Amino acid sequence: MALLIILITCFVIILATSHPCQTPDDFVAATSPGHIIIGGLFAIHEKMLSSEDYPRRPQIQKCVVSYESTAEILSDKIRFPSFLRTVPSDFYQTKAMVHLIQKSGWNWIGIITTDDDYGRLALNAFAIQTAEKNVCIAFKEVLPAFFSDNTIDIRINQTLEKIMAEAQVNVIVVFLRQFHVFNLFNKAIERNINKIWIASDNWSTATKITTIPNVKKIGKVVGFAFKRGNMSSFHSFLQNLHMFPSDNNKPLHECAMLLSACAYVKDSDLSQCIFNHSQGTLPYKANKEIIKKNFFLRNDFLWDYTEPGLIHSIQLAVFALGYAIRDLCQAQDCQNPNAFQPWELLDVLKNVTFTDGGNSFHFDAHGDLNTGYDVVLWKEINDHMTVNKMAEYDLQNDVFIITDQEAKNEFKYLQQIQSKCSPECSPGQMKKTTRSQHICCYECVNCPENHYSNQTDMDHCLLCNNETHWAPVRSTTCFEKEVEYLNWNDSLAILLLALSLLGIIFVLAIGIIFTRNLNTPVVKSSGGLMVCYVILLCHFLNFISTGFFVGEPQDFTCKTRQTLFGVSFTLCISCILMKSLKILLAFSFDPKLQNFLKCLYKPIPIIFTCTGIQVVICTLWLTFAAPAVEENVSLPRVIILECEEGSILAFGTMLGYIAILAFVCFICAFKGRKLPENYNEAKFITFGMLIYFIAWITFIPIYATTFGKYLPAVEIIVILISNYGILCCTFFPKCYVIICKQETNTKSAFLKTIYSYSSHSVDGLAMSHASLDSLNSNITVANPSSSGKSATWQKGKDLQAQAFAHLCRVNTTSISKSFPRKRISSI
Numbered sequence: 001m002a003l004l005i006i007l008i009t010c011f012v013i014i015l016a017t018s019h020p021c022q023t024p025d026d027f028v029a030a031t032s033p034g035h036i037i038i039g040g041l042f043a044i045h046e047k048m049l050s051s052e053d054y055p056r057r058p059q060i061q062k063c064v065v066s067y068e069s070t071a072e073i074l075s076d077k078i079r080f081p082s083f084l085r086t087v088p089s090d091f092y093q094t095k096a097m098v099h100l101i102q103k104s105g106w107n108w109i110g111i112i113t114t115d116d117d118y119g120r121l122a123l124n125a126f127a128i129q130t131a132e133k134n135v136c137i138a139f140k141e142v143l144p145a146f147f148s149d150n151t152i153d154i155r156i157n158q159t160l161e162k163i164m165a166e167a168q169v170n171v172i173v174v175f176l177r178q179f180h181v182f183n184l185f186n187k188a189i190e191r192n193i194n195k196i197w198i199a200s201d202n203w204s205t206a207t208k209i210t211t212i213p214n215v216k217k218i219g220k221v222v223g224f225a226f227k228r229g230n231m232s233s234f235h236s237f238l239q240n241l242h243m244f245p246s247d248n249n250k251p252l253h254e255c256a257m258l259l260s261a262c263a264y265v266k267d268s269d270l271s272q273c274i275f276n277h278s279q280g281t282l283p284y285k286a287n288k289e290i291i292k293k294n295f296f297l298r299n300d301f302l303w304d305y306t307e308p309g310l311i312h313s314i315q316l317a318v319f320a321l322g323y324a325i326r327d328l329c330q331a332q333d334c335q336n337p338n339a340f341q342p343w344e345l346l347d348v349l350k351n352v353t354f355t356d357g358g359n360s361f362h363f364d365a366h367g368d369l370n371t372g373y374d375v376v377l378w379k380e381i382n383d384h385m386t387v388n389k390m391a392e393y394d395l396q397n398d399v400f401i402i403t404d405q406e407a408k409n410e411f412k413y414l415q416q417i418q419s420k421c422s423p424e425c426s427p428g429q430m431k432k433t434t435r436s437q438h439i440c441c442y443e444c445v446n447c448p449e450n451h452y453s454n455q456t457d458m459d460h461c462l463l464c465n466n467e468t469h470w471a472p473v474r475s476t477t478c479f480e481k482e483v484e485y486l487n488w489n490d491s492l493a494i495l496l497l498a499l500s501l502l503g504i505i506f507v508l509a510i511g512i513i514f515t516r517n518l519n520t521p522v523v524k525s526s527g528g529l530m531v532c533y534v535i536l537l538c539h540f541l542n543f544i545s546t547g548f549f550v551g552e553p554q555d556f557t558c559k560t561r562q563t564l565f566g567v568s569f570t571l572c573i574s575c576i577l578m579k580s581l582k583i584l585l586a587f588s589f590d591p592k593l594q595n596f597l598k599c600l601y602k603p604i605p606i607i608f609t610c611t612g613i614q615v616v617i618c619t620l621w622l623t624f625a626a627p628a629v630e631e632n633v634s635l636p637r638v639i640i641l642e643c644e645e646g647s648i649l650a651f652g653t654m655l656g657y658i659a660i661l662a663f664v665c666f667i668c669a670f671k672g673r674k675l676p677e678n679y680n681e682a683k684f685i686t687f688g689m690l691i692y693f694i695a696w697i698t699f700i701p702i703y704a705t706t707f708g709k710y711l712p713a714v715e716i717i718v719i720l721i722s723n724y725g726i727l728c729c730t731f732f733p734k735c736y737v738i739i740c741k742q743e744t745n746t747k748s749a750f751l752k753t754i755y756s757y758s759s760h761s762v763d764g765l766a767m768s769h770a771s772l773d774s775l776n777s778n779i780t781v782a783n784p785s786s787s788g789k790s791a792t793w794q795k796g797k798d799l800q801a802q803a804f805a806h807l808c809r810v811n812t813t814s815i816s817k818s819f820p821r822k823r824i825s826s827i
Contacts, residue, residue, distance in 0.1 A: 064082055064083045064084065065084050065085065065086065065317045065320060065321060065349070066083070066084070066085040066086070066087070066317070067085070067086050067087060067310065067313035067314045067316070067317040068087060068202075068310065068313060069083075069085055069087070070085075070087055070088065070089060070090045070093060070118075070201065071089075071090060071117055071118060071121050071122075072089045072090045072091045072121050072122075072125055073117070073121055074089070074367075075089050075091070075366035075367065075368055076366075077365075077366060077367060080367075081346075082342065082343075082346050083367055084320075084349060084350070084363055084367040084368075084369075085317075085367065085368055085369065086313045086314075086316035086317045086320065086361075086369040086371070087201070087226050087313050087368075087369065087371070088226075088368060088369075088370045088371065088372065088373065088395060089366070089368055089370075090121060090122045090125055091125055092370065092373070092395050093122075093200065093201060093224055093373065094122060094125045094126040094129055095129055095398065096224055096373055096375075096393045096395075096398075097126065097173060097198055097224065098126070098129045098130055098132075098133050098135060099393075099398060099400070100198070100222065100375070100400070101130070101133075101135055101171065101198075102133050102135060103400070103411070103415075104171075104411075104414045104415050104417070105415050105418075105420075105424075106135070106170075106171045106417075106418075106419040106420065107134065107135045107136055107419070107420055107421070107440045108136055108138050108168055108169055108171075108419050108420045108421040108438075108440050109130075109135065109136075109137060109138065109169060109171040109172065109173060109419060110137065110138050110139045110140070110141070110162075110163065110166060110169045110171075110172045110173070111123060111126060111137055111139075111140050111141070111172070111173040111174075111175070112141045112142075112143065112159060112172060112173070112174050112175070112176060112184070113140070113141075113142055113143070113175040113176065114142070114143055114144070114145045114175065114176055114177060114180060115142045115143065115144055115145050116145035118175065118202075119142065119143075119145070119175050119176070120142075122175040122200070123140065123142075123175065126173065126175075127140075134439060134440070135440070136421060136438040136439065136440035136441075138166050138168075138169045138421070138438075139162050139166060139169070141155075141158075141159040141162060142155075143155050143156065143159065143176065143180055143184075145177075147179050147180075152180075152183070153183075156180075156183055156184055156187055157187065159184070160184075160187055160188060160191055160193060163188075163193055163195065164191065164193065168419070168420065168421055169195075169419060170195055170196055170417055170418065170419040171195065171196045171198065171417075171419040172195050172196070172197055172198070173198045173200075174197055174198065174199055174200065174203075175200045175202070176200070176202070176203065177202060177203070178202065178203045178206045178208055178209060181199075181203045181206070181209050182208060182209055182212065185209060185212055185215060185218055186212060188218050189212070189213075189214050189215070189217050189218060192217065193218065193219075194217065194218065194219040195218070195219045195220075196219055196220045196221075196222065196414070196417060196419070197218065197219065197220070197221045197222070198222055198223065198224075199221055199222070199223030199224070199376075200223070200224065201223075201224050201225055201226055201309070201373070203223075204221075204223025204224055204225045204376055204387070205223070205225045205307045205308070205309065205310075205376060205387050206307070210378065210385040210386070210387060211385070215378075215385055216380050216385060220377070220378070220414070220417075221377070221378035222375065222376070222377055222378075222390075222414070223375075223376045223377075223378075223387075224373045224374070224375060224376070224393070225307070225308075225309040225373065225374045225376050225387075226309030226310060226312060226313050226371065226373065226374070227309060227312065227371045227372045227373060227374055227392070228308035228309050228311075228312050228374060228389075229308070229311070229312035229315060229316075229356060229357050230356075230357045231306075231308050231311065234306070234311055238306075261273070309374060312371075313371075315356065316356060316361060316369060316371070319354050319356055319361075320349060320352055320354060320361070320363075320369075321349070322354075323352050323353075323354040324345060324348045324349040324352045325345070327348050327352060328340055328344065328345060328348045349363070350363055350367065351363075370395045370396075372392060372393055372394060372395050373392070373393040373395075374389050374391075374392055374393075375389070375390045375391040375392065375393055375400060376388060376389055376390060377390040377410055390402075390407045390410055390411075391403075391407055391411075420440065421438060421440045421441040421442075422440065422441055422442050422443070422444070423444065424456050424457055425442075425444035425453075425456060425457050425458065426444070426456060427453055427454050427455060427456060427458075427476040428446065428447055428452065428453055428474035428475055428476045429444045429445060429446055429447060429453060429458075429474065430444070430445060430447055430453055430458050430459065430460050430461045431443070431444065431457060431458065431459055432444070432445045446473050446474035447461035447471070447473065447474055447475060448461070448473060449470075449471065449472060449473055449636065450463065450464050450466055450470055450471050450636065451463055451464065451471060451475070452464060452471045452475040452476055452477055452478055453476065454476050454477060464478035465478070466633065467631075467633040468480065468481055468633075468639070469481060470636050470637045479637075481633070481637060481638055481639045482637070482638050482639070483631075483638070483639045483641050484638045484639065484640055484641065484708075484709045485551070485552055485553060485640065485641040485642065485709050486549065486550050486551070486709050486710065486712045486713055487550075487551070487552075487709075488550055488551055490709075492710065492713050493550045493713070496546065496550075496713060496716045496717065496720065497546070497547065497550060499720050499724075500543045500544075500546045500547065500716075500720065501543075503539070503543040503720065503723060503724060503727065504540060504543045504544070506727065507536050507539050507540045507543070507727070508540075510532075510536060510727075510731045510735060511532075511533065511536050513735055513738055513739070514526075514529060514532050514731075514734075514738075515529065517738050517745070520738065520745045520746075521745060521746070521747060522734045522737050522738055522745050523734070523738075525681070526579075526681065526734060527575075527578075527579050527582070531575055531578075531579070532731075534571070534575050535572055535575045535576065535730065536731075537568075538568045538569065538571045538572030538575070539572065539723055539726070539727050541564060541565075541568035542565060542568050542569055542572070542719060542723045543720075543723060544564070545560075545561055545564040545565040545568065545719065546716045546719055546720065548560050548561030548564065549561055549712040549713070549715060549716050550712070550716075552641060553629045553641050553642060553643045554629060555626075555627075555628055555629055557643070558626075558627040558628060558629060558643035558644075559622055559626055559627055561643075562618075562621075562627060562645070562651065562654065563618040563621075563622065565719060566614055566617075566618055566654045566655075566658065567611065567614055567615055567618060569658055569722075569723075570610060570611050570613075570614035570657070570658055570661065571607070571611045572726065573610075573658060573661045573662050573665055574606065574607045574610040574611055574661060575607060576665055576669075576685055576688075576726070576730065577606070577610070577661060577664060577665040577668065578601075578603045578606060578607060579681065579685070580665050580668035580669040580682060580685055581600065581601050581668055582601065582603075583668075583669070583681065583682045610661060613657065614654065614657055614658070617650065617653055617654050617657060618654060620650065621646065621647060621650035621651075621653075621654065624647070624650075625646035625647035625650055626646050627643050627644060627645050627646045628643070628644055628646060629641065629642075629643060629644070630642055630643070630644035632707070634707070635707075635708065638709075640707070640708055640709055642709075642711060642712070643712070655696065659693075659696065662689050662692050662693065663689075663693075665685065665689055666685075666686060666689035666690070666693075668682075669682040669683075669685035669686045669689065670682075670686050681730075681733075681734075684729040684730060684733055685729065685730065687725075687729045688725050688726040688728075688729035688730055689726075691721065691722065691725030691726070691729070692722040692725060692726060695718050695721040695722045695725065696718060696722065698718075699714065699715070699718040702714055703715065
């Protein structure tokens with residue numbers, strides 16, 4: 001390889017001197033020894049780098065241009081001001097490697113380097129960049145830098161054992177010299193180790209390694225090489241190399257002698273033969289014609305061992321110097337070897353701009369010529385391993401430029417190979433780091449409810465917007481919450497609406513029955529047709545109000561349903577309260593209570609006052625804190641569209657006021673529960689109020705603890721129970737008498753019932769008075785006289801006159817024998 005590089009340099013110098021800037025003699029004079037060094041990889045490292053303990057002070061004694069030295073530290077112009085290079089820094093190479101690793105989905109890799117500046121600096125840069133990209137290094141193996149080290153075989157064996165132990169590591173980055181890789185791969189083939197090897201620019205295109213027998217067994221090799229240029233002129237130079245005289249050209253003569261020594265060796269063994277002969281002296285001698293003939297026949301050997309990227313870098317180095325010297329010599333005489341100082345050439349060289357193959361080149365602020373990299377892939381073609389360009393790496397934009405479909409397919413194939421510490425977490429899962437020191441070793445756990453992950457290997461699950469979306473466990477996306485409310489087609493809503501419709505039918509039927517039996521005693525004893533119509537209208541509105549609880553809530557329905565129920569139910573209770581007071585007034589025999597009830601009993605004012613108070617409560621409610629539509633997002637998967645009552649205080653005040661009226665009504669009705677059996681309306685009013693209380697007392701805890709779309713159904717059920725309870729207890733017994741017991745719904749039957757009730761009450765009073773008289777006068781009554789009976793009967797008639805006068809709203813001061821006729825007519 002050293003021989004080939006010398007030949008390449010000679011070729012480029014010859015090519016560069018053909019430019020019309022100077023004569024060849026001028027060029028040689030300007031590049032006298034000591035001014036300029038054009039060096040390769042390790043020679044420059046050894047000359048330029050020093051230990052950290054004894055850093056070398058920068059001195060501009062030589063102008064160094066390297067075509068292969070890639071150590072990142074050489075970009076430091078404070079420490080190395082006179083160093084320039086025509087290749088990118090290892091910083092970009094490691095960056096490109098990390099990009100390739102990340103693009104392929106690998107995060108658990110190994111790295112092998114040499115124990116020198118080249119290896120250590122590359123390892124440090126690579127470790128920093130992998131950490132930034134969340135790529136973990138499973139192991140780091142460092143081999144001795146020199147082949148003469150006795151431990152090199154031991155370290156290679158230990159490295160291979162480490163590779164075999166880390167079964168999950170399928171990608172290994174190799175920063176080694178060619179002879180390290182040669183020995184490493186030979187031993188790896190023996191152990192059947194098959195991995196993906198990422199090659200550095202030092203050996204990615206080395207023919208010495210690609211020609212290792214059975215090298216295909218090691219697996220895939222993906223490497224980074226210096227960007228190649230136009231090779232046609234150099235190829236032509238090699239083809240005509242036998243025509244150049246070699247007597248005074250020691251490298252060329254040595255090459256010819258080596259080829260002649262291996263003239264009869266097979267092509268597959270030619271490389272090893274030349275390597276063996278080059279290690280010692282060449283005893284072989286032959287005449288010039290035979291040497292020339294052998295050189296001509298085997299000169300393809302040089303072309304096969306050519307590294308295009310390296311040739312291009314050497315060419316750029318020589319071109320840079322040639323153009324810099326041309327610019328410098330335009331202002332002074334360069335025939336004198338001491339025409340300029342190294343620092344003068346360095347200043348010009350840093351700013352020189354030249355072209356090659358239509359591309360313009362110049363050194364950056366760090367003295368680097370960032371030409372980029374070729375990404376190469378080793379492929380076996382016709383039983384020979386070849387190095388094929390797969391893509392280009394753009395340093396500035398950190399992207400791979402892929403030009404053909406075959407290269408894209410190769411990248412896809414690389415992505416199918418797994419090199420991870422832990423299995424890939426699928427969408428819907430997240431990584432949970434274990435106690436391992438590496439973040440790449442983790443467990444996969446499912447995303448909790450209302451969280452999701454839509455990519456593989458996500459570090460954490462994303463939170464859904466809980467107000468509008470939800471997600472089940474291990475979800476890959478958020479789902480929009482369904483809006484729910486008590487819909488018209490809901491089975492429970494249909495049932496409740498059917499019951500409301502049935503109640504409306506009952507109300508209409510009762511109204512028809514009462515209208516057709518207007519002049520019967522049962523209808524008249526209910527307060528008359530007008531009062532019955534008002535109560536039935538209230539029941540009708542109560543049943544209608546249930547319809548506002550069903551369907552999509554609107555501001556109008558939210559405001560209407562509570563106020564309609566509150567006002568209509570209050571009016572209903574107010575009318576029933578008046579009926580209770582009337583009954584209590586008619587059948588009360590306590591003079592003081594009668595006087596109080598007479599003063600209190602003002603039907604129309606009381607009804608308007610009681611209902612008006614409820615109207616005021618509802619008006620204030622609607623004015624200051626009206627019910628409105630609200631989205632209840634507290635449930636995990638649905639949005640409940642409901643009516644927010646606005647003010648719980650106002651809502652409670654409305655219901656509480658109805659409860660107070662109902663309680664007063666209940667007390668009054670309870671007082672008059674012992675009326676005539678067939679017309680005992682007070683008893684049924686008592687039962688209706690009890691049903692109301694039970695329903696609404698049960699409603700309070702249920703309403704407070706229930707949530708969801710069926711919350712309005714709870715209130716509908718309570719309204720229906722209380723409405724049906726009062727309706728049935730108030731009107732059904734009367735309808736039963738009107739329809740089924742028509743014989744009791746006559747004036748004579750009603751009179752008989754009243755007389756019977758009155759006689760029973762009078763007899764009780766007569767017996768009480770007789771007992772008192774007997775105790776006071778000590779007179780035993782054995783056979784009552786006709787005059788005694790007459791007195792008792794007269795008292796009974798007086799009591800009856802009292803009761804029926806109040807019932808008919810007629811004030812009487814005396815009762816005559818014709819009293820029964822008047823009572824019947826008033827009822």
